[in-house]
Amino acid sequence: MAHSVDQLPAVLGELIVVSNKLTRMAAQLTDGTESPAVWRTLSALRHAGPVRLGGLAALSRVAQPTMTKLVHTLVERGWVQRVADPADARATLLAATESGEAALEAWRTELIAAILPQFEGLDPDEIAAIARAVGIVQQRLDAPIATTKEA
Amino acid sequence: MAHSVDQLPAVLGELIVVSNKLTRMAAQLTDGTESPAVWRTLSALRHAGPVRLGGLAALSRVAQPTMTKLVHTLVERGWVQRVADPADARATLLAATESGEAALEAWRTELIAAILPQFEGLDPDEIAAIARAVGIVQQRLDAPIATTKEA
DNA sequence: CATTTTACATAGCTTGACTATGCAAAAGGC
């Protein structure tokens, strides 16, 4: 059952609604851990490799001062370290530490365990469908940031 | 390409990561409108029909005082009205107003327009895949709230 | 009828989000 391209807007609208619900559920289920912003940041950093604070802010789609604060928290936890950027004395490179990556994995494990009951009984076909959609969306999100104007 | 059920945890983990990214993107792209919490609440209310404050809090997965505040904002905007609950003098029923539903639709339209460039070029097969995944997840989220203990 | 539970408002706190501003390094222009 293929969809025509003029159904894309409606599908995207529903996708965002579902995503909002999922993130809220995830946040509530892992309430005792660090905040979603912390995990989201650590995840972006792990994926991007060593990056500047401003770059990480852009990747995470938050303002630079927001990221300054988040990084401060992450450095305090020992999950992120600052490395001098040899190319620019104003800047440092941020990198996830080993314990940072371990903490991220632990959160992920805890989260999955908590949401699993809600998805029990999915058959392989359904799992594949979700995996595929996730892949498509992931790819689009990792693309260079689109502007609303003609590039 | 079906997946086996033991891949469900990993798929769910990725699903949450992608959802976090999407909600952040949506929030940033509709920065000038009301907050995501407002829209999420209005959306839940529209879907659930007239409901009590505590019930709406549970549906939205936030604490009751959080919902009290959100509802206060929504009532101020004229997007939600309080209706006496004939069955219980302590409680009121909350219902979305027509202008509330209109505002929600306007937000949705604006959001879709803003994220569309990021998803341009998806072919009907991909759109169908996302739509299907969204449906599966939506259904699971609408199910009675699972507990981590045996019900 | 007294006690307990329920429903929600209020109080207070923390954190994530933003814009504005300041300081210093780097880049650009003359």
Add this chain to the structure above:
DNA sequence: GCCTTTTGCATAGTCAAGCTATGTAAAATG
């Protein structure tokens, strides 16, 4: 080489969303 502009990020301040704790009144229970 020097001055101006841009860049990178820290700091300051504000607001809202999230939470727990508490209070009041209605409803349910024993």
